[in-house]
Amino acid sequence: MSALGPERVVMVGGGGHAMSCLDAADQRRLEFVGYVSPEPDDRLPLKYLGGDDALEELRRSDVTSAFVALGDNSLRRTLCGRVMELGFDLATLVADTARVSSYASVLPGAAVLHGALVGPRAEIGTGAVVNTAASVDHDCVIEEFAHIAPGTHLAGGVRIGAGAFAGVGASVIPDVHVGPWAVVGAGAVVITDVPPRETVVGAPARSRRRS
Numbered sequence: 001m002s003a004l005g006p007e008r009v010v011m012v013g014g015g016g017h018a019m020s021c022l023d024a025a026d027q028r029r030l031e032f033v034g035y036v037s038p039e040p041d042d043r044l045p046l047k048y049l050g051g052d053d054a055l056e057e058l059r060r061s062d063v064t065s066a067f068v069a070l071g072d073n074s075l076r077r078t079l080c081g082r083v084m085e086l087g088f089d090l091a092t093l094v095a096d097t098a099r100v101s102s103y104a105s106v107l108p109g110a111a112v113l114h115g116a117l118v119g120p121r122a123e124i125g126t127g128a129v130v131n132t133a134a135s136v137d138h139d140c141v142i143e144e145f146a147h148i149a150p151g152t153h154l155a156g157g158v159r160i161g162a163g164a165f166a167g168v169g170a171s172v173i174p175d176v177h178v179g180p181w182a183v184v185g186a187g188a189v190v191i192t193d194v195p196p197r198e199t200v201v202g203a204p205a206r207s208r209r210r211s
């Protein structure tokens with residue numbers, strides 16, 4: 001928010017995650033001028049601005065910030081790179097119903113959605129997502145473009161590597177490291193480190209070997 005009012009932002013993405021982000025955004029801080037997406041979706045109550053090509057023209061207007069509202073970590077990373085190349089700033093979205101410690105940091109492009117909790121000294125990296133009602137306790141590090149799904153709970157000192165995904169309702173005990181681009185299945189209970197790019201499921205979580 002500036003002295004002149006809310007930050008004017010283009011949303012990138014038009015699916016369910018975009019709807020959750022729009023719903024969570026504090027309109028006193030962020031004003032979405034519309035969204036870009038390959039296809040319009042009538043269910044998203046924002047102006048459709050066209051495909052990604054529309055971004056270039058928009059950048060020549062007074063819209064200087066973009067928010068990439070895509071749930072897929074890899075796609076979100078790609079699109080964040082694209083909008084930054086075009087010269088947009090990455091907007092940061094923190095729901096007014098979220099509780100983020102004043103000792104925590106939330107980096108540009110990150111989203112902390114409704115009811116989420118972020119504890120003291122936690123770091124939420126660039127373009128990362130702390131989804132609805134998830135909790136990230138003290139001293140956790142959520143690296144760039146990772147995604148903590150709804151209702152997932154991370155105990156203190158957990159590190160979630162870049163691009164990793166923790167599925168809905170998962171739990172991670174203190175000080176565990178989930179490697180970059182790893183996947184934690186829905187409902188898993190993670191009690192040991194997860195190697196990079198590994199998928200783990202179950203309680204306690206075990207690797208799901210690909211056949």
Ligand SMILES: CC(C)(COP(=O)(O)OP(=O)(O)OC[C@H]1O[C@@H](n2cnc3c(N)ncnc32)[C@H](O)[C@@H]1OP(=O)(O)O)[C@@H](O)C(=O)NCCC(=O)NCCS
Pocket residue numbers: 071131149150166167168169183184185186187188199200201202208
């Ligand atoms: C772990 C996960 C990524 C695996 O997806 P997948 O590769 O398509 O796996 P499949 O559905 O083919 O299942 C493969 C096997 O793993 C098992 N499995 C899959 N997910 C599981 C989970 N979360 N817990 C326990 N077992 C699971 C399946 O039962 C199946 O077992 P089988 O081979 O004995 O039949 C996925 O199931 C999952 O949990 N995703 C989380 C989604 C989510 O939370 N989204 C939130 C969006 S905000």
